[in-house]
Structures are given as structure tokens and as C-alpha cells.
Amino acid sequence: MRGDSRLSRMLHVLIHLERGGGPMTSEMIGRMLNTNPVVVRRTMAGLRERGYVQSEKGHGGGWTLARPLDKITLLDVYEALDRPELFCLVPSSDHAECLVEIAVNDALDKTRREAEELLLSRFATIRLSQIADDFETKVAALAR
Amino acid sequence: MRGDSRLSRMLHVLIHLERGGGPMTSEMIGRMLNTNPVVVRRTMAGLRERGYVQSEKGHGGGWTLARPLDKITLLDVYEALDRPELFCLVPSSDHAECLVEIAVNDALDKTRREAEELLLSRFATIRLSQIADDFETKVAALAR
DNA sequence: CGATCTCGCAACAAGTTTTGTTACATGTCT
DNA sequence: AGACATGTAACAAAACTTGTTGCGAGATCG
DSSP, X not given: OOSBXXXXXXXXXXXXXXXXXXXXXXXXXXXXXXXOHHHHHHHHXXXXXXXXXXXXXXXXXXXXXXXXXXXXXXXXXXXXXXXOOOBSBOOOOSOTTOHHHHHHHHHHHHHHHHHHHHHHHHHHHOBHHHHHHHHHHHHHHHHO | OOSBOHHHHHHHHHHHHHHSSSOBOHHHHHHHHTSOHHXXXXXXXXXXXXXXXXXXXXXXXXXXXXXXXXXXXXXXXXXXXXXXXXXXXXXXXXXXXXXXXXXXHHHHHHHHHHHHHHHHHHHXXXXXXXXXXHHHHHHHHHHO
């Protein structure tokens, strides 16, 4: 499996949490994501620590939203996952003292930082409620 | 080893090729990159196919630039490496039929495409000769 | 012409990272 | 008490990239 789909998966879960009637157990979520409950708990731990979801033990327990989707941005979720790497292309560090290598990495880093700034600033403006609304629109279009 | 440093490494090599007097063997390049000759040949094969470098066998053989650095852009090298993945964050495909998942992936894809366009358009404007010039500037600064 | 050098390529080994799994402890509800 | 459900640590498995070995072919030198 190449690439990190945790961000996408967590958004998926959060929107389902809002729509579903009650708490979802890790096992239900695991089935939804084609994975297993422990992986779900592991991944969602960061969201719990930051107060976006909460988890309850025992009968009727499971995961619930701890704040409405319009109070959570894509950036929030990204950070709750501990800011995973955005880019696959990384600088080489074969001969850190080589000035050619330094010049190359400076050039690459400059464009990387630009792209990172663009991505994160976009993330900050996107609320999960907007994505949920997009979903509603799709459903309405299908119903017609 | 996480991440792909081939782009950085190939830029490094190309600039050294221009500066070095004659051809560089895969073994010399391998020592420079802290890797071995086969990996060098494997990685540089794409550059040869596109005519940015050429390789000669036998005594005095090795790799040489096939065109000047101001005729090669960062995008050219990126494409010669078969356009490796730029982003680590990928869409999930757990339940391709789930409209929530589709809405999530659409949202992520939109920002991803923006960032990709930014990166590749920057790549297209950066000539390797510019990076080599940056290097010269660094050297001059040190010499003072 | 033979020796040496060098690349080309395929097949395999090793290493790394992520994900999946098992096991057990803790807390909660009926 | 018993059934649920999460929390966490330790371990196993899978996937992917890089590294390595081996052999073949072409080029140069003496």
C-alpha cells in the first residue's frame, strides 16, 4: 500500500459519525474502512486527544463527534494525525558538505515550501461541514 | 528510508557532469551518492532515453551530458524519472461506492491538483543552469 | 587478439516502513 | 457477574524501495 490514506479515511469517519444516529464502535468503523478495530483506535487516538471525537467504553459505547463539523477544518484533522509528510520527494543527504548538493536542495526546498503553504492554507479554509454538504448535493442529484 | 530522493540526486549528478572534465563512471557517481553502480545505471536510464545524458562503454567510457544545463529543466528530469508521486497523502478506496467517501476524495483531490499544478509549473521554469549558478555564487561567497 | 574496462539487464537479497493481529488490562452498562 | 468496548503494547505480515550479485555485450588499449 503506497501512500497515506489516513486523512481521507478520518474525514470519511467523521462525516459518518455526524450522520449516524448513535456511537459507532471501532469494529463498525473497521468494517467501513476495510481494516480492523485496533488500527481504527490507533488512528483516531489523535482526534480524541484534540477533542474532535470522544470514545466511551462499555455497552452502547463507541465513538461520537465531540463538536459539530463546521467547527473542524481539514487542517485540524491533518494536525491531529501528527502532520504526516505531504511530499514524497525529499532532499538527498549523501554528501551534506557538497555545495552542489546544497544548491540543489535549496532549489527544491523553495518550491516545496511554496506548495506546502498552498496546501495547508487550503486545508485551513475547508470545514468538514462543507464536505458533508457536497455529499448532500450528490445525494439530492441522484434522487432526482 | 522514507521518501524519494532520486530527483535531488539526479540534479546533483547532472551538475557535476557539466563541471567535471570528462565522463564519470557509474562507480564514481555511486561513490558520490553513497550507493552502488547498478542503482546509478537504473536511475539514469530514464535520463539517457530522453537524451539528457549519454553513456559510453569501454575504456574512458561513462556518463556525459548530452545537452547543456540551460536546455534542461527540473520538469524534464522529473519526467525522465517517470513522474514519481509527488504527494504522500492519497485518497482512500475502501468503499468506492460510498458517496461520503467520494465527496471526501473530491475535496482532497481538488487541493491536491492545485498544489500539483503549482509544483510542476515551477519545475518547468527552473533550468539546471540556474541551480549551477547558485552554486557558483555560494563558492564565490566562501572564497571571500 | 586478448585483457580490461564499462554499461545493460535480470534476478534475487536485504532493509524499512506501514499495516494488521494478538493478547491482556481497564472501564462501563445491564 | 457477565457482556461490551476501548487502550495499549508487543509482535507478525505485507509491500515497496534499495542494494547486490551474476552474466552478457560492446569498446578501448597494448
